[in-house]
Amino acid sequence: MRDLGVGFGCLLGGQRWVARHGRQYGFGLLPGLITLVLYAAALVALAVWGEDAVTWATPFADHWSSPWQGLFRGFLTAVLFALGLLLAVLTFTAVTLLIGQPFYESLSEKADADVSPDGTAPRSDLPLRRELWIAGRDSLRVLVRAGLWGVLLFALGFVPLVGQTAVPVLGFFVTGFFLTEELASVALQRRGVELRARLALLRSRKTLVWGFGTPLGLAFLVPFAAVFLMPGAVAGATLLARELLGEETEEDGTEDTGGSASDGRPRPQGVTS
Secondary structure, X not given: OHHHHHHHHHHHHHHHHHHHOHHHHHXXXXXXXXXXXXXXXXXXXHHHHHHHHHHHHOHHHOOOOOOHHHHHHHHHHHHHHHHHHHHHHHHHHHHHHHHOHHHHHHHXXXXXXXXXXXXOOOOOOOOHXXXXXXXXXXXXXXXXXXXXXXXXXXXXXXXXXXXXXXXXXXXXXXXXXXXXXXXXXXXXXXXXXXXXXXXXHHHHOHHHXXXXXXXXXXXXXXXXXXXXXXXXXXHHHHHHHHHHOOOOOOHHHXXXXXXXXXXXXXXXXXXXX
């Protein structure tokens, strides 16, 4: 249970950090605003034409009697929109990070140095083009995994009782895990931790990841909240990355994360800092 509190502390610590660094926060808002406009247009299109898409996909229901045809297609339309909303939450971070790679890389590096005892942070020697390629490639791989989970949860949603109780809860935990992976990838990629090792690192402390990502995923469901929380979420994920790797953190940064960043846990094989 301690890890849940530490993860949530990282989330709050990141928001406090950007509150003290207004310029970084302002630059960090721009990518989220761009992504929000794109996603809002896509969701509006889904709301407007979703019913037509369901009607096209279910010709076998054309001759059903009322009210069963309307109930069936109305339910599928609602499920389609809910799935679209879930995928929007899952992919919003990846797309925003890709659009705002230079902004968030700078923000993460400054947050990293700010809580480091020696005032320095790991830096990537890769050119920007290469960093964008790696970030895009890894994001696509993560989105495929998230998409498979989305399809599974969509199918389980039809199971009576379980689909209306356990599945939504499971969906928030899945969303929280993948949100955390995408956000922490900024700091971890700068340390040379590749995707496979990142996933192993996150799985090794799932409660820490859920403590950070699940409340963030819930907050992202609030309209426009994702845009304003993204800069702090990147800073908080940087604190989380330091905790995962057992890196020493300055005392004031340790208070933000809810405990010592170095707890003596062994690092998974293949992880370097």
